[in-house]
Amino acid sequence: MVTTSPLAHELACSLQEALFHSLTPTGWHRASSCPYATAWALLAAEITQEAQTSDLRARCQRYLLEQQQPDGSWGRELHEQLIITPHAYVALQLAYRHSAGEIRRALRQALLSARSFLRTVAAALYPRLPTEVLRCFRPLCWLAEHRGERHWVEPLPELLPLPRLVQLPGPGQMCWQLAGLADLLPQLWQAGGAGELEAVEARQLINGSWWSVTDLTAMALLTLELGAGKPLARQQGWSYLQEAQNSDGGLPQFYDSELFVTAYVGFAYAALVRPLEARFPEELRRLEPWLRTCQQVEGLWSFTPAFPGGDLDDTAWAVIWLLEGGGALPDDPAVKRALTALLKHQLPDGSFPSWAGLAGDPDVTAHVLHALSCAGYEGVAVQRALHYLLSSQQPDGAWRATWHRSPLYGTAQVLHALTRRPRDPAVDAALQRGAAYLLKQLQEQAAGGTGHLEGMGLSLWGLAALAGGPDDLLPCSRTQFDQAILQGLSALHHLVRASSPQIPESPALWIAQFSYTAQPLQLAAAAALTAALARPR
Template identity: 25%
Template sequence: MRGSAQEIVDAMTADPYGLTSPSVYETARMVASASWLAGHQQRVEFLLAEQHEDGTWGGPAAYGLLPTLSAVDALLSVAGPYDTRRVARAVESGMAALARRSRRNVQLPDTIAVELLVPWLVEQINQRLTRMDGRDGMPGRLSLQADTGTLSRIRELLRTHSGIPEKTWHSLEALGTPAVRSPAVIPTSGSVGASPAATTAWLGDPPHAYAATSCLDYLHRTQARHGGPVSGITSITYFEQAWVVTALCGSGLDVEIPAQVPDSLRSALRTNGLPAGPGLPADSDDTAAALHALALLGKPESVDCLWEYDTGSHFVCFPNERTPSTSTNAHILVALADRHGQGDPRCDLAVERVGGWLTEQQHPAGHWTDKWHASPYYATACGAAAVSRLDGPQASAALDNAVRWVLSTQRADGSWGQWAGTGEETAYALQILNHRAVPDRPAIDAILGGRAFLSHHIGTDSDDPPLWHDKDLYTPVRVIRAEILATLAATRHLTEAQN
């Protein structure tokens, strides 16, 4: 395992962007708006191949709505040397799936900018259908209700040059004509919001001026990473570094973290922290994870950059966010707890305060949920790691409740998962169980079963499904691999004790 873990670190160090899975939503946006970009035919083929039997695209349940809207809109735009019958069948099946969904009251998942992207794509599809005027058997309109209030307000801000929140740049494609070369939006190293779709929206239609060369270079480089399809978020440099370091350090794996990694994190820190990667706004989640990673590497930095996110009861991830994040507050608690005993009463008081807030967010069954991940196993692993840093009966009870929930939800094959057993979620479940200093027999048996599943999972080099929230679900590939290997290493002592 040490060799595999070191390979992850070496690949991460050599990659300036981080590795994420391709996105149906984002790839469809490039099909619709950037047919001039290399890889267009491969992107069309990717969409056709990714459609499910029920006509949808993307994740399970409500997670399929936005990718399906995006794919249908993109395929409605396709013209050229393609199997037109195959494209038409995909559109027809996708429209039927959307029609079935429109008859149900489905709560949208809390993915990035969903309140902008869903009404925009409904609008886009209906405009295309109107222009088609019922040809090829297409309906005249998609009957899907979506609130356009927030979208209209953000569009008006951009139209009047009032400026829009930096976090909105990542979803600039929803804002229409005012987004094209908007002076209120500033590309970073050629990308707008680390998003191919947002960058294309800012560029506008060809021909592109010489000044846009860096954006064109970014788009060509981005589509080449997956051979045409693109990721929804193309820069997770600091996120990947912080999470991989945190997973591997202290797990029992003897890995060498090159000085380049802590140097990268330290150089990215500003007075308001750091972002997930270049071109994205700073946030308290990645900042807290980076601070904890640096502390583990023996290179601690000041936590003062976190205080501007403090609301008095908990910490926000971004200013003016819709919903608070349990995993963000768990990471902040851990980063502040690293300073325990260093004579900073502000940190100690915040740890106690955030710990109380976190335990209040725990569901009665014993798990947590979060806005950055589809699975409760991720949020619960973060929550358990945080409350395990605390003393007192409230924290102990929260950890016990989390352990009971994990034990009650293990699958027959030893795995855990929201929709099916996965390596990622199984690793999180084992991490929760491993917080018990002296596991009882049921916990030991569950850990052994989970380890057997994980060993088979990595032995067959199986992929993990997208579970992380961006505009649609994605996988931070190296982060998940590191979590799995680190979990196997951290629980190895239990296996050895049984032999």
């Protein structure tokens, strides 16, 4: 890959400063606020009126008022607006009843605007929503009807599917395994017994949350309030939400996610150590003792040490960090335990899921294959994972990841995994097609001025996997390849300089449920790539 020291050096300085200024001795902790999570925190606080939540309520109100869109909705995209707006609307209705003075006038104006959106745009679209999306409104509809305010959520009650009979998820379950809570919690609110209440209390984690998810914690607190749960559990739950609240008054959907965010950044840098002879940052080296202490007994890492269920992508990132960035050997006890745990979760089709019990994902499978290859592991599991990745490549050459909205992410991850494998005609062909896809996307972003920081960073970072390899793996000549990289760096440089001294905001590509993310996730690929290129050869 072309070395453009002056350009890369200036970019690296800006991006590294933006990335590392918020680093703590235990990683990066803050994710951006989400109106959905904030609305649920406000809903629970307004209903319970706990004395300790007065500041939480006031700051949530201000955040929601500031985040309302001109059309009266909340959210960045239409599907988000349809889900978030009714929740924010009901939360502010409850807040309005306890307000006075200037804030009351502001709330009234926001409510009028939101009602207009809900009665026009939203009302026409709700009947078209899939059943599983409509199901998420059941807790909100129950609360509105319970308070005699069914009209706040019309026409949603008539559209709800029949509730399912589900069991309370275990404390280590996550994502779609928690979807049944939308049916279960209203049942508990209405007729939960002492045994069921104790089961909810038993799910509380050591950080005071339920599943380390702020909106689910708010719903669990409502369960304890309506069922007269233990005061200590309620106090710890509210303390968790107060700790999760960001300086802008909003709450992220997941808190804390320090291992997830930090391990991803470390992985982004570690993945470039071999192909670009990159230097692993000293700031991350100092975190290695903390990283090791976060490993769970069974060998996996979780997105936060407080969450008992380990996930495979975080674990693979940590292994690559230790091996490539930290210089650990494959027989390192932490690495051996992690690889043993990872291999237990391979699915029959050769893929790996993010969590046990979920379907496999191309991006997670690429991360695990990458980690196994870095450790020198060879076996049937590697061949099965390789077959899965080759068979899941799309006709345009991309891999579409489950845990990222952009194909740039999935494709970049698979390229780094495949370049660690021995030469093979099928692998070589997949690499060429994947690189051609990223190269085309990079050129279009650079030429059309449509690029954004995360997307361009992922394209460049993914192509870096082939930088030190043979020319016949490239989708074009080496000269053309280097020229495209240079154009991409120039466009990235222009993007950053145009927004100086602030790093420009990117459309948030990382997705859990909504497009709200953490800045280190957006910066990591571009920062790691430019730092590697800025290093004198």
